[in-house]
Amino acid sequence: MAFLSNLVNGISLGSIYAIIALGYTMVYGIAKMLNFAHGDVIMVGAFIIFCGAQYWGLPPAVCILLAMLVCTVLGMTIEKLAYKPLRKAAGLAVLITAIGMSYLLQNTALLIWGANPKVFPGLFKLDTFRLFNGQLSIKPETLITILANIVIMVALTLFISRTKMGKAMRCVSEDRGAAELMGINVNRTISVTFAIGSALAAIAGWLLCSSYPQLMPTTGSMPGIKAFTAAVFGGIGSIPGAMLGGVLLGLIEIFGKAYISTELGDAIVFAVLIIVLLVRPTGLLGKPIREKV
Amino acid sequence: MSETGKLPLLKVNDIHVYYGAIHAIKGISLEVNEGEIVTLIGANGAGKSTTLNTIAGLLRPRQGSIAFAGMPVDGIAANKMVYKGLSLCPEGRRIFQQMTVKENLEMGAFSRPNEEIGASMERVYGFFPRLKEREKQVAGTLSGGEQQMLAMGRALMSKPTLMMLDEPSMGLAPILVEQIFDIIREMNHAGTTILLVEQNAQMALSIANRAYVMETGRITMEGDADELMHDDNVRKAYLGS
Numbered sequence: 001m002a003f004l005s006n007l008v009n010g011i012s013l014g015s016i017y018a019i020i021a022l023g024y025t026m027v028y029g030i031a032k033m034l035n036f037a038h039g040d041v042i043m044v045g046a047f048i049i050f051c052g053a054q055y056w057g058l059p060p061a062v063c064i065l066l067a068m069l070v071c072t073v074l075g076m077t078i079e080k081l082a083y084k085p086l087r088k089a090a091g092l093a094v095l096i097t098a099i100g101m102s103y104l105l106q107n108t109a110l111l112i113w114g115a116n117p118k119v120f121p122g123l124f125k126l127d128t129f130r131l132f133n134g135q136l137s138i139k140p141e142t143l144i145t146i147l148a149n150i151v152i153m154v155a156l157t158l159f160i161s162r163t164k165m166g167k168a169m170r171c172v173s174e175d176r177g178a179a180e181l182m183g184i185n186v187n188r189t190i191s192v193t194f195a196i197g198s199a200l201a202a203i204a205g206w207l208l209c210s211s212y213p214q215l216m217p218t219t220g221s222m223p224g225i226k227a228f229t230a231a232v233f234g235g236i237g238s239i240p241g242a243m244l245g246g247v248l249l250g251l252i253e254i255f256g257k258a259y260i261s262t263e264l265g266d267a268i269v270f271a272v273l274i275i276v277l278l279v280r281p282t283g284l285l286g287k288p289i290r291e292k293v
Numbered sequence: 294m295s296e297t298g299k300l301p302l303l304k305v306n307d308i309h310v311y312y313g314a315i316h317a318i319k320g321i322s323l324e325v326n327e328g329e330i331v332t333l334i335g336a337n338g339a340g341k342s343t344t345l346n347t348i349a350g351l352l353r354p355r356q357g358s359i360a361f362a363g364m365p366v367d368g369i370a371a372n373k374m375v376y377k378g379l380s381l382c383p384e385g386r387r388i389f390q391q392m393t394v395k396e397n398l399e400m401g402a403f404s405r406p407n408e409e410i411g412a413s414m415e416r417v418y419g420f421f422p423r424l425k426e427r428e429k430q431v432a433g434t435l436s437g438g439e440q441q442m443l444a445m446g447r448a449l450m451s452k453p454t455l456m457m458l459d460e461p462s463m464g465l466a467p468i469l470v471e472q473i474f475d476i477i478r479e480m481n482h483a484g485t486t487i488l489l490v491e492q493n494a495q496m497a498l499s500i501a502n503r504a505y506v507m508e509t510g511r512i513t514m515e516g517d518a519d520e521l522m523h524d525d526n527v528r529k530a531y532l533g534s
Contacts, residue, residue, distance in 0.1 A: 183404030
């Protein structure tokens with residue numbers, strides 16, 4: 001039973017990583033940059049939900065929608081103000097800017113909400129599921145997380161493969177110049193990518209803090225880095241890769257903590273990443289880089 | 294002014310283009326009239342592709358002006374130029390390798406209303422029956438000739454009044470080159486004006502009405518394609534005889 005319980009928890013934690021990793025991987029695939037401020041957008045989303053539920057007395061669904069809206073606007077603003085002027089600059093300049101943006105968000109949050117950890121409220125009061133005569137108990141947050149992950153995965157896959165904007169994203173990801181020649185507005189496509197990634201970050205913030213209800217300005221930082229690891233693990237730029245990488249990373253972390261060592265849980269996660277990258281530098285589902293002829 | 298007294302469809306006036314400090318295009322002027330096939334020939338590195346990319350809006354001229362259909366289009370981004378009826382089939386084809394043939398064609402019609410796509414696609418399949426057979430295939434798995442057909446078909450999907458083709462013969466077997474040039478002529482007969490950049494001067498001159506010869510960023514000769522084909526200097530430099 002302990003095994004089953006760990007399995008469910010691992011998939012749930014991995015689902016959170018996967019949703020965050022989608023933001024990293026989409027932005028990387030389309031804008032060709034690593035948005036290290038992504039983890040902190042999660043934290044902002046969680047704080048908005050916290051304020052909505054605790055101070056403003058908003059219904060749970062409204063809290064989540066409000067957080068998604070705020071994060072979407074935040075993500076698009078960050079892109080427009082900080083990254084867009086650097087579109088033709090060297091990759092290193094963009095990377096440093098992204099790290100700077102991450103600190104800016106954390107310290108602004110520190111200024112507004114203070115350093116004391118807040119206890120994140122459970123938005124939906126649901127009973128714990130008990131299976132096998134109560135031997136296996138699953139928290140409702142765990143199931144909601146897994147379910148949300150599946151819904152997001154399906155919706156995003158349909159969006160990318162069926163809609164005009166989704167197809168435009170694939171074009172920009174493959175060849176920005178050729179995409180422009182088709183009449184695709186590359187700047188707008190990148191902006192929409194940030195919007196989607198940031199809206200997902202708000203959902204991830206809610207799911208993360210529902211399972212681990214401690215909220216402070218650095219809350220998004222570690223999950224952000226782990227989700228980035230998951231994206232690289234699965235093959236950065238690949239949407240199914242982010243999903244696979246996220247879930248595997250969650251499983252490795254939970255099982256590592258359960259069967260090997262609690263203290264070494266994070267170390268095991270990163271060790272696995274290093275091994276995978278040594279064997280497959282493009283990640284599990286990453287495409288090998290094609291030579292341009 | 295063209296022979297009919299109308300304004301030319303495309304008028305490029307003394308443009309200068311730089312890559313950083315490198316002065317790549319040193320004052321080029323050219324005109325393309327409606328219904329023509331005009332070709333721009335010259336050696337590697339003469340600046341032919343740079344000229345097309347500048348007209349398409351991918352590069353900005355530092356000096357000079359470009360007018361399309363009587364309107365100035367300087368500084369208009371490439372993605373807006375498509376809506377004005379200009380399309381570029383770029384050097385190296387640049388098809389979307391991971392998408393299917395059909396998806397590539399759909400993306401070519403990005404600037405058009407959705408209702409038109411079916412009819413445009415039938416039209417493209419009329420020119421390139423091979424693409425219809427390969428409709429569901431991923432573009433990266435096509436042969437070189439098929440990829441060139443796809444690139445041209447994709448450029449045609451935006452229903453351009455002027456289609457610019459950059460080295461359509463590159464890397465193709467002679468028999469395929471002839472086939473591609475036949476289709477260029479057909480597209481022209483069907484009403485698309487063509488500006489063609491080629492290293493294969495012989496083929497280009499054989500289908501063009503007029504031609505410009507480029508050397509290191511400048512136009513050194515211009516005239517009727519037939520005349521240039523029989524010009525001694527052109528023959529020596531570009532036709533190998």
